[in-house]
Amino acid sequence: MRQRARASILAPWLSRFAPVLAVGLALSSCRVGPPAVTPAVVTEARATWPQATPWSLDQGRALFMDRCERCHGLPRPASQSPKAWPGLMDKMGNRAGMTREEKRKVLEYLMASAAVAQNPPSAPTSTATSSTGD
Numbered sequence: 001m002r003q004r005a006r007a008s009i010l011a012p013w014l015s016r017f018a019p020v021l022a023v024g025l026a027l028s029s030c031r032v033g034p035p036a037v038t039p040a041v042v043t044e045a046r047a048t049w050p051q052a053t054p055w056s057l058d059q060g061r062a063l064f065m066d067r068c069e070r071c072h073g074l075p076r077p078a079s080q081s082p083k084a085w086p087g088l089m090d091k092m093g094n095r096a097g098m099t100r101e102e103k104r105k106v107l108e109y110l111m112a113s114a115a116v117a118q119n120p121p122s123a124p125t126s127t128a129t130s131s132t133g134d
């Protein structure tokens with residue numbers, strides 16, 4: 001009897017919020033991944049590492065998803081400034097047991113993604129405003 005009463009109190013709430021719950025569960029169990037490797041990310045990475053390619057950056061992203069979520073949530077690339085990533089990535093990569101090559105690929109993905117997030121390609125000022133010299 002008590003159980004029934006409780007169920008009937010919960011039922012309207014559940015039916016009302018079921019879609020919200022479903023979306024919440026979907027997002028938390030099967031997350032939307034970190035930012036994709038866009039052409040802007042490739043361009044940004046190649047300015048520093050000419051050997052970077054869409055594929056090497058995608059590998060970096062895959063390694064990042066695979067190795068960096070074991071101890072804590074997957075951080076957003078833009079949660080750190082591009083300059084902060086090399087030191088952090090070295091330390092975290094060691095914790096994740098990654099090789100130098102793997103660390104480098106993840107670093108390229110993270111730094112380029114962080115830089116693009118800070119300075120999105122839609123801002124048309126990056127190439128046209130360097131006439132002052134500093």
Ligand code: HEC
Binds near residue numbers: 068072
């Ligand atoms: C073996 C566990 C472990 C793995 C694997 C790991 N981390 Fe961490 N991470 C930690 C711990 C613990 C902290 C808390 C801060 C600290 O101890 O330095 C942390 C903190 C961080 C922070 C926050 C630092 C800050 O100052 O805000 C970032 C960003 C981060 N990790 C990125 C990564 C990345 C990228 C990877 C994959 C290469 C990774 N972590 C893999 C354990 C791990």
